[in-house]
Amino acid sequence: MNQKAIKWGITLSFLLIILFSVCLIALAMGTINISINQLIGIFFNQVESTEYTILMEIRLPRILVGIAVGGALSLAGVILQAVFRNPLVEPYTLGISGGAALGVSISIVFSLNQTYALSLPFFGMMGAGLVILAIYSLNAFGMVHHMQRLLLIGVMISFISNSLFMLIISLSKSEQMHSIMFWTMGSLEEPNRALVYCLLIVSLLGCLITSIFSVDLNVLSLGEADAFHLGLHVERIRNILLIMASILTGFCVAISGIIGFVGLVVPHFVRLFFGSDHRTVVTASYLVGAIFLILCDLLARTIISPLELPVGIVTGLVGGVIFIYALVKR
Amino acid sequence: MNTLSQKTILSVNQLCCWQSPHFQLKDLSFHISEGCCVGIIGPNGSGKTTLLEAVTGFLPAISGEIQYCQHPIKTFNQNDLSKEIAIVLQSTELDQSILVEDYILLGRNPYRKHWQFWESEQDIQMAETAMKITQIESLRYRQINALSGGEKQLVRIARALAQDPKLFLLDEPTNHLDIAHQLQILSLLNRLKREKNMSIMIVLHDLNLASEFCDKLILMQKGKIFRMGSAKEVLTYQNIEAVYHTRVVEGENPISKKPYVFLVSEDKQLERSESK
Numbered sequence: 001m002n003q004k005a006i007k008w009g010i011t012l013s014f015l016l017i018i019l020f021s022v023c024l025i026a027l028a029m030g031t032i033n034i035s036i037n038q039l040i041g042i043f044f045n046q047v048e049s050t051e052y053t054i055l056m057e058i059r060l061p062r063i064l065v066g067i068a069v070g071g072a073l074s075l076a077g078v079i080l081q082a083v084f085r086n087p088l089v090e091p092y093t094l095g096i097s098g099g100a101a102l103g104v105s106i107s108i109v110f111s112l113n114q115t116y117a118l119s120l121p122f123f124g125m126m127g128a129g130l131v132i133l134a135i136y137s138l139n140a141f142g143m144v145h146h147m148q149r150l151l152l153i154g155v156m157i158s159f160i161s162n163s164l165f166m167l168i169i170s171l172s173k174s175e176q177m178h179s180i181m182f183w184t185m186g187s188l189e190e191p192n193r194a195l196v197y198c199l200l201i202v203s204l205l206g207c208l209i210t211s212i213f214s215v216d217l218n219v220l221s222l223g224e225a226d227a228f229h230l231g232l233h234v235e236r237i238r239n240i241l242l243i244m245a246s247i248l249t250g251f252c253v254a255i256s257g258i259i260g261f262v263g264l265v266v267p268h269f270v271r272l273f274f275g276s277d278h279r280t281v282v283t284a285s286y287l288v289g290a291i292f293l294i295l296c297d298l299l300a301r302t303i304i305s306p307l308e309l310p311v312g313i314v315t316g317l318v319g320g321v322i323f324i325y326a327l328v329k330r
Numbered sequence: 331m332n333t334l335s336q337k338t339i340l341s342v343n344q345l346c347c348w349q350s351p352h353f354q355l356k357d358l359s360f361h362i363s364e365g366c367c368v369g370i371i372g373p374n375g376s377g378k379t380t381l382l383e384a385v386t387g388f389l390p391a392i393s394g395e396i397q398y399c400q401h402p403i404k405t406f407n408q409n410d411l412s413k414e415i416a417i418v419l420q421s422t423e424l425d426q427s428i429l430v431e432d433y434i435l436l437g438r439n440p441y442r443k444h445w446q447f448w449e450s451e452q453d454i455q456m457a458e459t460a461m462k463i464t465q466i467e468s469l470r471y472r473q474i475n476a477l478s479g480g481e482k483q484l485v486r487i488a489r490a491l492a493q494d495p496k497l498f499l500l501d502e503p504t505n506h507l508d509i510a511h512q513l514q515i516l517s518l519l520n521r522l523k524r525e526k527n528m529s530i531m532i533v534l535h536d537l538n539l540a541s542e543f544c545d546k547l548i549l550m551q552k553g554k555i556f557r558m559g560s561a562k563e564v565l566t567y568q569n570i571e572a573v574y575h576t577r578v579v580e581g582e583n584p585i586s587k588k589p590y591v592f593l594v595s596e597d598k599q600l601e602r603s604e605s606k
Contacts, residue, residue, distance in 0.1 A: 002448045215447065218432075219439050226422055228388050230493070231412035231440035276428050279447065 008280055015287040019067075022291050026066075026298045027059050031305050061196050065188045066294040068196075068203035069252045070262055074270075074289025075203075075210055076245040076252075077263030078281055082221040083238055083245075084151050090264035091249040094135055094154035096128045098161030100253035103127025105168045105180045120183070121195060124254030131157055132246035139239065147224070147238075185310030186257035188297050199255050206248045207286045213241060217278040259312045261319045262289055272326055292319070336363040338400075339497055339529045340385065345394035347384045355380055355553045358394070362497070362546075365527040367519065369534050369544030371564075373574055377553040378533040379420065382499045385531070386417055398497070412440035416495035418486045420502050420533075424474045430485055431470045434460055437492030453492075460491040464518065480511035487515070491522075498522065500532045504539060512536075516543045541565055541588045549573060565589040 028034050034042070034051055042052050076091035091097070107123035134157065139150055169177055190196050210217075216237050219227045227234050252259070266289045267281065274280050293311070296318055300309040341361035348354050355377050362368050370378045383389040385396060387403055396403040398414060406414075416437070424433075437460070438453040449457075461467045464484045469477065474485060483503055490498065500519070504512040520543060522528045534540040540547055541561040549557045549564050551573045557564045567580050570591065579592040 005448050212445070215439070215442065219436055221426065222436065223422065225383075225388060225419055228408070229386055229412060229417050229419070230436065231409035233408065271427070276426060277432060 004277075004279075011274055011280055012283055012287070015284055015291070019287050019291050019294075022294050023063050023067075026063050026294050027055060029298060029302055030054070030059060031301075061190060061193065062188045062297065063294055064196050064200050065190050065256060066297050067290040068200045069188065069256045069259060070266075070289035070291070070293025071286040072199075072203040072206055072248040072252050072289075073259065073263040073293075074266035074285040075206055075282065076248045078267045078270075078278070078285045079210060079217070079241050079245040080263075081267055082217045082278065083241055084147055085221060085223060086148075086151065087268065088264070089151065090260075091245065091252075092258070092260065092263070093151065093158065094246070094249075095131050095157030095159075095161055096246055096249045097253045097258050098158040098165065099127035099129075099131030100124040100250060101127065101165045101184060101258065102161045102168070103130075104183055104254070104257075105165055105172075108176050108180050108183070109168055109172050111176075118192065118195070121192075121254040125250055127161075128246070128250030128253055131161070132243070132250060135246070136239070136243060139242065182310070183257045184312075186259035186312035186315075188256055188293070188311055190255055195255060199251055202251050203248065206244060207283065209244060210241070210282050211279075213237065214278040214282045217241070217282070221276075221278070257310075257312070259293070259315055261312075261315045262293055265319045265323050266292055269323065269326065336365065338362070339364045339398065340531075341397045342385070343395045343397070345384060345396060346392050347380060347389050348392050349377075349380050349389060353377065353380070353553060355384060358555055360548060360555065360558055362529050362531060364496075364529055365523055366546060367523055367530040367532065367544045369532055369540035369547045370550060371534055371537060371540050371547060372550035372556070376550040376573075378550055379501050380553070381550070382417060382501055382531065382533060385499060386415055387411065409440050412493060414495060415497045415499065416490035416493040417499040418483075418490050418501065418503055420505065422486055424477070424482045424485065427473050427475055429470070430466065430472050430474055430477070431457065431461075433474050433485060434489045434492050437489040440493060456494060457488075457492050460488040463491060463522070464488040480507050480514075483507060483511070483515060487518070495528070497529045497531065500530070502533050502535060504534065504536065512539065519543065537565060537570070537591045538583075541590065542583065542586060561589045565591055567591075 024036060024039070028036055028039055032051070032054060034055070038051065039055070042049070042055055046052070073091055077089075080089045080091065080093065081087055103123035103126045104120055107119045112119040112123070135150065135154060138153060169180055172180065190199075216232060219230050219232045220234070220237065222230070224234055267285050270281050270285045270288050274284050293315065296314040297311045299318065300311045300314045303309065338361045343359050345358040346354065346356055353375070358381065370381060372378055380389060384391060387408070398406065398411070403411065434457045435449055435453060438449060438456060441453065461470065464487055466481065466484050466488055469481060469485065474482070477485065487500075487503065498519075503515050507515070516539060519530055519532065523530055532544065534544075544561065546559065547561055547564040548555055549569060556573050557569050565580070567578050570576070570578050577594055579594055581590040581592055582588070583590045
């Protein structure tokens with residue numbers, strides 16, 4: 001048996017155990033604390049009680065969204081950093097979040113979210129989708145020859161959509177402005193069950209597919225010319241991976257708003273501790289991203305309980321400080 | 331050295347390549363025999379690197395043909411071609427924090443089957459051999475970005491050797507290296523040629539190294555072949571003056587009896603013409 005495979009197995013099992021424990025802690029803690037014993041009892045007996053409702057209706061969906069979004073954003077970060085060979089790229093660099101934000105703000109301004117329950121994620125996805133389509137067609141029709149230029153175009157799209165977003169905010173009424181701003185700051189709360197499951201499936205599928213491409217990511221991170229000379233179909237694989245990263249980001253932003261920093265910091269963090277082989281980095285980033293976001297969300301909803309902080313603020317603060325510490329320590 | 335019985339491994343016929351509006355390769359024709367080392371020399375911007383890129387198919391040809399083992403290169407699947415031709419690029423920056431061993435194993439990518447996640451026993455064996463040949467076994471667990479320039483170059487070569495190529499292309503492999511490392515790398519290539527019958531195409535800036543180690547030289551100028559042949563035929567002061575626009579003195583390496591080119595600084599050239 002390959003030694004690397006054994007190490008890979010141990011790393012992932014270790015992270016899975018941590019993820020499981022973090023999930024248990026996040027289920028137990030909150031405005032009302034439920035002990036682990038009680039937790040098991042509630043799960044096995046399925047008796048209708050306040051605790052049961054809190055667990056199943058509020059905390060569990062939140063944790064599922066946390067796993068899906070934290071994992072997907074980290075995954076998108078891993079893909080983009082490898083494809084662009086730039087450690088500062090994150091899922092929001094390509095303007096995908098800007099597009100989603102624009103879509104959501106339009107939906108709020110026209111009060112569509114009051115008529116249709118699903119209009120917020122739908123418009124978010126549409127906005128993200130349009131940006132993805134623009135970037136993809138620029139890339140696919142060979143209008144952009146250098147990846148760095150594609151990156152710059154992404155940054156510009158991001159600026160343009162941000163400006164339009166600001167324009168819409170400045171023109172909107174104050175209560176609409178409030179709901180747009182709150183959405184922007186990100187939250188793992190999603191009342192619609194079907195959407196939660198949908199997000200989770202997309203995110204897990206993304207993890208599976210990216211894992212299949214993880215050796216290609218290793219080759220791709222050597223640079224375009226080297227990858228070509230190692231027999232890689234650079235163009236094709238890059239397109240598949242870019243679309244993958246875009247869809248994952250689009251889904252996350254549309255459902256949970258803009259949660260920054262996860263996609264930037266988690267891949268770095270994983271590489272710092274587990275090395276830069278993408279076979280490990282891809283899956284480990286997914287798990288670490290999920291752990292990180294669930295912990296941040298736990299912090300966001302307990303620190304000034306019963307009030308709640310937007311999780312985006314916590315990810316930035318906690319992630320930034322931990323990361324600087326890790327960098328200085330090494 | 332170059333007898334008729336030797337098989338032609340690469341033949342290029344009237345190749346034209348378009349690299350940018352300002353630069354094209356025009357009408358190149360030459361061939362490389364099995365187990366032969368061809369040196370490509372010429373001033374900066376004369377198309378040496380472009381020529382290597384054209385041979386691997388990275389830069390598509392607009393006219394003319396490249397044949398590898400009597401088959402047009404276009405008919406090869408990119409993966410299969412990577413098993414035959416390996417290249418060490420000058421532009422490869424080794425700034426990643428990846429282990430030397432893992433980096434060399436990436437050279438086995440052309441042999442990876444669909445859905446194969448881990449390297450096979452054979453892949454590991456080949457990487458091992460590549461490290462042995464280049465004598466970098468001791469660097470195996472080092473981070474690649476912490477290596478010295480000479481070590482990095484050996485690592486690049488080892489990765490290409492892990493591809494198990496029959497034709498080996500190198501773009502200025504001795505750049506920025508001290509003389510000991512330059513000699514180490516060129517002697518290594520010599521050994522590969524002798525022992526594995528590998529064909530080598532190497533871009534060099536140092537004319538004397540090219541004269542010493544290559545069986546055949548191609549002197550390029552502005553995207554065309556200016557002269558081609560043995561070192562004696564190519565490295566004459568007339569050719570060098572015409573291509574590099576600089577004066578040199580021809581000589582001979584006292585041991586190998588190969589042509590040797592002495593550079594003369596411009597003031598010395600002036601002094602000499604004045605004293606005459």
